[in-house]
Amino acid sequence: MLFNSLEFVIFFVIVFFAYYKSYNNLKFQNALLLISSYVFYGWWDWRFLSLIIISSISDYIIGSLIDKSNNKKQRKKFLILSLLINLGILGFFKYYNFFAESFSDFISVFGFETNPFLLNIVLPVGISFYTFQTMSYTIDIYRDKMKANKNLLEFMTFVSFFPQLVAGPIERASHLLPQFGKKRKFDVYEFKEGAKQVLWGLFKKIVIADNCAFYANQIFENSDSYPGSVLVIGVILFAFQIYGDFSGYSDIAIGISRMMGIDLMQNFKSPYLAENIQDFWRRWHISLSTWFRDYVYIPLGGSQVDSSFRRSVNIIITFTVSGFWHGANWTFVIWGALHSLFYFIQTFYSKQMKTVKILPSNLVKTFNIIITFIAVTFAWIFFRAKSFNHAVNYISEMLSSSILANPTSHFKGMGSSVMPFVIVISLVYLLIFEISNRDANYSFQVGHFKAPYRTLIYCSLLLLILFFRATNGPIDFIYFQF
Structure with missing residues (x-):
């Protein structure tokens, strides 16, 4: 069931009224x-509900066992059991x-030919998300950062909150789980603010992401047929497609939750206005980047280790x-590794710039934002490409002399002549709000505009959403595949 579908609207209206x-x-x-x-998830495939139930019940029981035990070794065994179940x-x-x-390809290098046994299985939607959510619960109990929840209903609702x-x-369980133990009454202000954020999320998904996808998909799927100039436009469009798609989903999720009296953490904060790679990951998919920081980077020693080599590792x-989390393909691994490379380049660059203070700070800031956007967008090629060879061929052609070719003629046969204009206007719209809300707690705030302008903004967003939803129909969110 998609947020941008009629089925979900009907589903949510029924649930909302029964809820309050x-x-x-x-x-x-x-x-x-x-x-x-469970209805929301089972609408896609009811058979995979068993996985959510297994994760919920096993971590509920194991969390209680960890909490009750005073034996360090026993607590560690329980934690390992939880990790084995979830990661398994x-x-x-x-x-x-x-x-x-990968194993078959590796041993073939040494002359051994194998026919690997592959499984014809479907990847359950959202498994990477709710698995990490339940894992953090048992880890935090093990670390004595929270106590085990004694209410099975509350815990299962926390894991599966639609x-x-x-x-x-x-x-994190410490933030969301306690909210299911408190009575929730209808709040007019939270309902309005949540509805506004849902509207903004739908705009980013339906108007920006889906229209950018129309061109980005054609360019990436037929990259051999286009010159470098078109390929540059293609990866830029994909950059805004994935941002509009994923941050749009997060805005809708946060907005719906606010309407129901539940507070979710902010997941995006104007990431394309980041000044460096580290800043980008403070703004992009914040819930995942902080998860890896707290449960991978810091346990490895983080930046507290004495050796600079160990810190780099x-x-x-x-x-x-983090890249591998996104998908079972070497392209995602390379995408993640590229970001670590960019991080080291950024660190070196920052040290050099501290000794150079000739340029105005605003100019340096603007330059850093542009360079960071270029680096992030370049890495998206590996994220979007079907294979490593596809990515390499895409980059080779993109950086060839054909980058100077006129791209206009290649877009004439792709779609309507109005669509590029709509995309440009929508991206300008997005940029205005991203700049004005760069450091805000939520990504859509128009309270600083006068009342007539606010009304105009809401109406224009709604009309564009309705028009393109009717034109394109409901389209899946990109991150459903992860």
């Missing part, structure tokens, strides 16, 4: 959310074929694992 009709009965509210979440399920469905094929179930934000591992 029972505001005096917390147990019923949570039961309603749990059942609704994730690894089986997401990475089994990748490792089988707005953020299939694509995040990846919430920690950074490389964290970025590479």
Whole structure:
């Protein structure tokens, strides 16, 4: 069930009214959310509900066992059991074929031919998100950062909460779980603010992402047929496609939750206005980047280790694992590794710039934002490409002399003549709000505009959403595949 579908609108209206009709009965509210979440997920494939239930019940039990035990070795054994269950399920469905094929390719280098046994399995939607969410629960209990939850209904609702179930934000139990233990009443202000954020998320998804995807998909799927100038435009369009798509999903999820009295963490904060790679990851997919920081980078030693070499290794591992989390393909591994390379270049560059203070600070800041955007966009080629060879060929042609070719003629046969204009206007719209809300807690705030302008903004967003939703129909979110 997609957020941008008519089925979801009907589903949410029914759930919303039933939810607030029972505001005096917390147990019923949570039961309603749990059942609704299972319906929402099962709408895609009910068979994979068993995986969510297994993760929920196993981590609920193991979390309690860790919490009750005072024996350090026993607590560690329970934690390892939790990690084996969660990573075992994730690894089986997401990475089994990748490792089988990679092993076969590796030993073939030494002259051994094998026919790897591959599984014809479907990747369950959202498995990477809810698996990481439940893992953080048992890890935090093991670290004595929180106590185990004693209410199974509340815990299962926390794991399966439908707005953020299939694509995040990846919430920490310490933040989200206690909210299911408190009564939630209808709040007019939160409802309005949530509805505004849903509107902004739908705009980013339907108007920006889906229209950019129309061209980006054609260019990437037929990259051999286009000159470098078109390929440059293609990767830029993909950069805005994936941002509009994923941040749009997060905005909708956060907005829906606010309407229901639940607070979710901010997941995006104007990432394309970042001044360096480190700043980019403070702004892009914040719930995932902080997860890897707290549960991978810091346990490895983080930046507290004495050796600069060890610190560099920690950074490389964290970025590479983050890339691998996104998909079972070497392109994602390279994408993550590229970000670690950019991080080291940025660190060296920053040290050099401290000794040079000739240029105005605003000019340096603008230059840094542009360079960071170029680096991030270049890395998106590996993220989007079907294979390593596809990415290399794409880059080779993009950086060839054909980068100077006139791209205009190649777009005439792709779609309507109006669509490029709509994309440009939409991106300008996006840029204005990104700049004005660069350091805001939420990505859509128009309170600083006068009332007539606010009304005009809301109406224009709604009209564009309705027009392009009717034109394109509901299109899947990119991160459903992760």
